[in-house]
Amino acid sequence: MRDRTHAADAEPGMEATIAGWVHEIRDLGGIAFLILRDRTGRIQVKFEKDDLDDELVERGLSVHRESVLQVTGKVFEEDRAPTGVEIVPDSLEIVAEADPELPLDPSGKVGADLSTRLDNRTLDLRRAETRAIFEIRSAVLEAARDTFRELGGTEITTPKIVATGTEGGTELFPITYFGREAFMNQSPQLFKQLLAASGLERVFEIGPIFRAEEHNTPRHLNEATSIDFESAFIDAEEAMDVAETFLRSVYQAVESNCQDELETLGLAADFTVPEADFPRITYEEAIQRANATGVVDEQLTWGDDLPTEAEKALGEAIDQHYFITNWPAEVKPFYIKDEDDDPEVSTGFDLNHPRMELVSGGQREHRYDQLVEGFEAQGLDPAAFDYYTKMFKYGMPPHAGWGMGAERLLVTMLDLDNIREAVLFPRDRKRLSP
């Protein structure tokens, strides 16, 4: 459609062809208004019945909501119109009729359950609020790439079909690969390490990860988007610096570029870029503080994972993004390096929003002998990971990095109730389509 004018670009005096969806029809008797919606906004089409061809009026007002229409006519300035202009049709074509009964209401007058919305995502995305979320998601991913490039990173894409998992086989989706057993990758972890040791040195990847955990919560997905960063010649502290810079940069971009969307979501007034210097508390402090809150039934001791309720209590107490550093070595995977002066303590860290965990990272074990020991300690066969371990024999620099859940970033940034809100077509324990 070369001669199409978008709703927002219609100027008084011009002859325009507008194509879009019927948002609403208000028939007042002698005059009727049809609101046509496209991606740029809405424009009112005026039918003054005495002045127009009967057949055109009949056709224009007989369509159901969400039908696709193409209207050609003159654009007039009109103070009484919602956008200050309206179009008087000379001709009108019904491009695609919509059924009278819709599975949800795109005008937003009546609510719909999340499952109804996800079953009908196309219609759901005609709602301004849903669209705003995904416009912001797009801006977040753009800002993520820009930020990594500014930091000197090279964008990579690594295989999603793999022969072995990162940390064992239990959480992986098995598939058949030309008759061989294979899996959907749960993380680009091992690949990004191999690339940090390559000539690329500093890499990032934004891509899907697959987890076969049978959870059913507002913060888990079985297919999620992971924002991964890995760099040679940095340590855990520097990796945390990057995570913080990254997060603030993405928030900054949304604040600068997405005011309309934030307004639509009712967030414009409260949206702020998190302040720098996120608190960094050690795991030991974290369990002490969690114990002090009294929410945990049994006092946490060294080596316990932080239960969800403790994580929430901590988040409430700290009330901003914070790092938990120096996790016990025993709860972190083999590729996380231990502190040089204490093998019980690792360099692993998490970055949490008050509501949930966003990032997991750490300095990596780059020494071949210690790495192989780690495999064995975790009950894994190093031989199965030969493609990975052998590269540690050919000049593996110290390196560190992290992975951030893109959907969790959006959920916490936009205060969404459910992580499924942040994915167009979410995959969870029950949902496999659309």
Place this chain on the structure above:
RNA sequence: GCCGACGUGUUGUAAUUCGGCGAUCAUACGGUCCUGUCACGGCCGUGAUCCGGGUUCAAAUCCCGGCGUCGGCGCCA
């Protein structure tokens, strides 16, 4: 994997505690009136208790099974 809650027209809901009126309201849909609506409005109308079994004079409501949805925990991004 363990545990819990919920399932009513197109959509969102009320009634479910303590079984009992023609199953509420909004929205959509159909009809009708209306020349400045902007969640347009007025009047009239169509339309539903997830499926199967049981208890009872009587089941949306209680019991059992199934299916579906949502959530809590574990685990994690």
